[in-house]
Amino acid sequence: MxxxxxxxxxxxxxxxxxxxxxxxxxxxxxxxxxxxxxxxxxxxxxxxxxxxxxxxxxxxxxxxxxxxxxxxxRTLETDLSVPTRRGDWWYYGRTVEGKQYGIQCRAPLASADDWTPPELATDVPVPGEQILLDGNIEAEGHEFFSLGSFEVTTSGDLMLYGVDVAGDERYTVRVRDLVTGAQLPDEIPETFAGATFSPDGRFIVYTTVDDAWRPDTVWLHELGTPVEKDEKLFHEPDERFWLGAGFTRSDRYLVIGMGSSITSEEWLVDAADLRSAPRLIWPRTEGVEYDSSHAVIDGEDVLFILHNDGALDFELVRVAASDPTGPREVVVPHRPGERLLGVSTFRDWAVLGYRRAGLARLGMLDYSDGSVAELEFDEPLYSVGGGGNPEWAPPLIRIGYGSFVTPGTVLDYEVATGELLLRKRQPVLGGYEPEQYxxxxxxxxxxxxxxxxxxxxxxxxxxxxxxxxxxxxxxxxxxxxxxxxxxxxxxxxxxxxxxxxxxxxxxxxxxxxxxxxxxxxxxxxxxxxxxxxxxxxxxxxxxxxxxxxxxxxxxxxxxxxxxxxxxxxxxxxxxxxxxxxxxxxxxxxxxxxxxxxxxxxxxxxxxxxxxxxxxxxxxxxxxxxxxxxxxxxxxxxxxxxxxxxxxxxxxxxxxxxxxxxxxxxxxxxxxxxxxxxxxxxxxxxxxxxxxxxxxxxxxxxxxx
Known part of the structure; x- marks a missing residue:
């Protein structure tokens, strides 16, 4: 040419x-x-x-x-994602041939101890399926459409979603009653991405931005009340810091976090009393980054904190949630060149993410002795990370895996046995064979x-x-x-x-x-x-x-x-x-x-x-x-x-x-x-x- x-x-x-x-x-x-x-x-x-x-x-x-x-x-245009369990429902997405946007769906659990995601087929109706949000319908009349927030209450009764129709990442949050299908009058304009329900479903926590498009304020909206009466939970005046908020997996705390490129700080709010005063975890120190994850061990509320205070590639410590600045127990020490990335805590164990030799790794952290068992994969190059894991006490951990030659793969790691269970591999039509590459x-x-x-x-x-x-x-x-x-x-x-x-x-x-x-x-x-x-x-x-x-x-x-x-x-x-x-x-x-x-x-x-x-x-x-x-x-x-x-x-x-x-x-x-x-x-x-x-x-x- x-x-x-x-x-x-x-x-x-x-x-x-x-x-x-x-x-x-x-x-x-x-x-x-x-x-x-x-x-x-x-x-x-x-x-x-x-x-x-x-x-x-x-x-x-x-x-x-x-x-x-x-x-x-090469793309299977009509497809379904692997369902993720939350509460009494399996949540998943659909794509349909000819339609631009995904469709968010759910189906009821077969039983309370059902942890194996159902194998869904596009040509077989899903028993009890509910369509929660069809992006194609929401996008009608707009050249641009993007979701910045999407969440369902733990009870499964209400759904919030934040929509941007311009591309400027300013989202209007709306709420829908999933029992009646009615749209609630609650509508919050000009929000940042990531609005979330409180665990009891009474409130929405969201952030707004300043004139420089910096998320600087966390707000509390009580459903059924005017937006004008929303309460300011936290404001960060320092223009170097972005602000964000989210609930711990345990539903025990709301964590308000702020960070620049080199410094961070977090505050805890009791999720049962969101109007209570936020409680500082560690005071802000220039050049020190940290983030926390809540767990309950032997009946005690603890925080696992990943930080770089004197540890270039970070270390993981454990502190009492009641006294975060008190004694620190080192769980994973600093190892130069092995960058600790994050920890996700669950009721019985945690998942640790880190990098070594240029590749991402995942390891299971045993609360009893602090040992980390690394998950092993047999390709020389690959990417791996935690998937959607909203539940507090699951027997399985959802993992996303792939490589340059292996299409995106959804795995469940069975903690009790150490077995990796293949749930789905991204279909590639037209006879794709990985060994040809x-x-x-x-x-x-x-x-x-x-x-x-x-x-x-x-x-x-x-x-x-x-x-x-x-x-x-x-x-x-x-x-x-x-x-x-x-x-x-x-x-x-x-x-x-x-x-x-x-x-x-x-x-x-x-x-x-x-x-x-x-x-x-x-x-x-x-x-x-x-x-x-x-x-x-x-x-x-x-x-x-x-x-x-x-x-x-x-x-x-x-x-x-x-x-x-x-x-x-x-x-x-x-x-x-x-x-x-x-x-x-x-x-x-x-x-x-x-x-x-x-x-x-x-x-x-x-x-x-x-x-x-x-x-x-x-x-x-x-x-x-x-x-x-x-x-x-x-x-x-x-x-x-x-x-x-x-x-x-x-x-x-x-x-x-x-x-x-x-x-x-x-x-x-x-x-x-x-x-x-x-x-x-x-x-x-x-x-x-x-x-x-x-x-x-x-x-x-x-x-x-």
Whole structure:
């Protein structure tokens, strides 16, 4: 495939320079006027960019349709999830062919001791099934639809759900009587995600955001009363901290938690008296993170607390719930390089999550002696984590498992026997055979000698990876200690089946190799993230996996910042760069505390507003600031959404305009009714991914 023979003219944005001045440095910005989201000129420019992108990619329409048909053809469109037990019901979801959104359902238990989920079939009616919420009905009349809250009371009588129809992640919570089917008058607008019922079903606990889109206040709504009379349970004034609230699995406490990137604090409220004063667990200490989980052991209320006070990769301690600041019993000690991630407590035991050697692990924690029995899996690369486990005293633990070659799998771990019970594996239609694909991990050497893990997956029929250069799709993220797990993807098969190798560079700034891995890729060490990715690309080129003209890089959000940075650092290594909702005007954003998320981001990137050294460092790598006139850029596709509150559309719009000034072949695609996660609805999402993959394959020169 080739691009159009006759180049089309891209939109030319007007230059309306404004000067930004900080720390004695004056910077002229010609495109900051794009920030006027409601202005006709801005909207017209975005529409013109979309029209140009459609024209430039019109030759890919057939390939996009082909890939969409492949995704659709491999997906079992009418399907059911594995039921999860809560109270007297099994809860599960349905998808129906031709419908964009899922349908939430439930069916009654056969008996009180029924813990084996029923095996549901799409062509067999489920006895006693109730449809709780049909997203397709709720989405009627809206271009966008997303659920931010969904919960049923423990008694099973009432349901709440929070709906966003714009993509700005502001949800209206509504309540439905599941006995009568009636909609209750209780309606709470402008909430954050995660509203929840109290255990007795009398109250709704929810959070709201401030002008900078920071969840800052927890509220208590009593059903049947006006929203105007809702009570403020807790307010966090510090702009660096996000606030959240949820009930312990035991239903004993409401936990109100607040956290920045490096510091956290939690308060307990007695669930039986939600109007009682919150009780502090540990006082806030700069640089100390912790979270708690409640248990009852030998009749005593205890808290298991995971913390990093003097323990870089965290340790787990046990304290009395009545005196959390009292004596600490170390349950799992700090082990350098083995990052403890979380603990989920149940009546009789707990599940511990941790990372070792770049992979997530799960272990069963025995309350009696503190021993941890790790669950074992036989693939070299995999992802694993706890599934939906709402019950306090189950005999089984729900687990989610998968790998690059193993489709998403639902397992139940039988604690008494240690047996893993297969409940369901994601069906992949069209004759998918895992053994036709291979996965592996290789290691690149960074400029400072650090070994960087790279995960790879490919189709065996094209030969082993590294034997001869192949088209390669390299993904990266590297921020917020977020780990990119080796998980399965149906859309990715459309690449692999065309001979493309898919790879993930697990660069510093992520969490794959422990907390130090994160620390070495943030703040004044952020450049390691970018150079690690460049070094990973060079390793794959130098060792025969690919060549620069057959290598495309992709990253989204903070990974989009990575894409913009490597485009400036090493444009010669890549044929193309795909940047999803990219954080490419980082310095401008982090300088403005009035923008969503800015202040809380200072713990991740540094505070350039008040610190000249941070300002200079960020200016040295921020992609928009460092577009180069002296290089030939790879082809670039930037994808964004008008209503994104996390990374605003203005960043990629400005970046693309600046790239065009130096002759780069850059495209911008802006969804006009969507948010940070892109379009809503599964078919829309498939269509969007098909477009991106068609562009990527075109850049790689891969024929359909």
């Amino acid at each position: 080739t691009t159009d023979a006759v180049p089309l003219s891209p939109p030319v944005a007007a230059r309306n320079p404004v000067v930004r001045s900080h720390h004695g440095d004056d910077v002229e910005d010609a495109y900051e006027w794009f920030r006027g989201k409601e202005e006709a000129a801005v909207l017209a420019h975005l529409e013109a960019e979309n029209a140009y992108t459609r024209e430039r990619t019109a030759h890919l329409a057939g390939l996009q349709d082909e890939i969409f048909a492949e995704i659709k053809g 291979a996965q592996a991990r290789v290691w690149a050497t960074a400029q400072d000698g650090t070994q960087i893990p790279i995960s790879l997956v490919w189709k065996r029929s094209f030969g082993d990876a590294g034997v001869a250069p192949r088209p390669l799709h390299l993904y990266g993220y590297g921020s917020y200690e977020h780990s990119i797990e080796p998980g399965f993807s149906i859309p990715r098969l459309s690449e692999l089946d065309r001979g493309v190798i898919f790879a993930v560079a697990h660069v510093r700034g992520g969490g794959e190799m422990g907390r130090q891995w994160y620390e070495d890729g943030k703040m004044l060490h952020k450049r390691n993230t970018f150079t690690d990715f460049v070094d990973s690309a060079m390793h794959l080129i130098d060792h025969g996996y690919t060549t620069p003209d057959r290598l495309v890089a992709e990253g989204g959000s903070a990974g989009g910042l990575l894409m913009g940075a490597v485009a400036n650092l090493a444009p010669e290594l890549f044929a193309g760069i795909l940047a999803d909702v990219p954080f490419v005007d980082a310095l401008t954003t982090i300088l403005d505390p009035s923008l969503p998320l800015t202040v809380i981001e200072w713990d991740e990137w540094g505070d350039p507003l008040h610190n000249a050294d941070v300002y200079a460092y960020m200016k040295s790598y921020s992609p928009y600031e460092n577009v180069r006139p002296d290089v030939s850029y790879p082809r670039i596709l930037a994808v964004t959404s008008l209503n994104d509150t996390r990374v605003m559309y203005v960043e990629p719009a400005k970046w693309v305009a600046r790239l065009r000034e130096v002759g780069a072949d850059a495209l911008l695609k802006c969804e006009m009714v969507a948010g940070h996660g892109g379009v809503s609805g599964r078919y829309n999402a498939w269509r969007e991914r098909s477009f991106e993959l068609a562009w990527l394959l075109d850049v790689l020169g891969v024929d359909s």
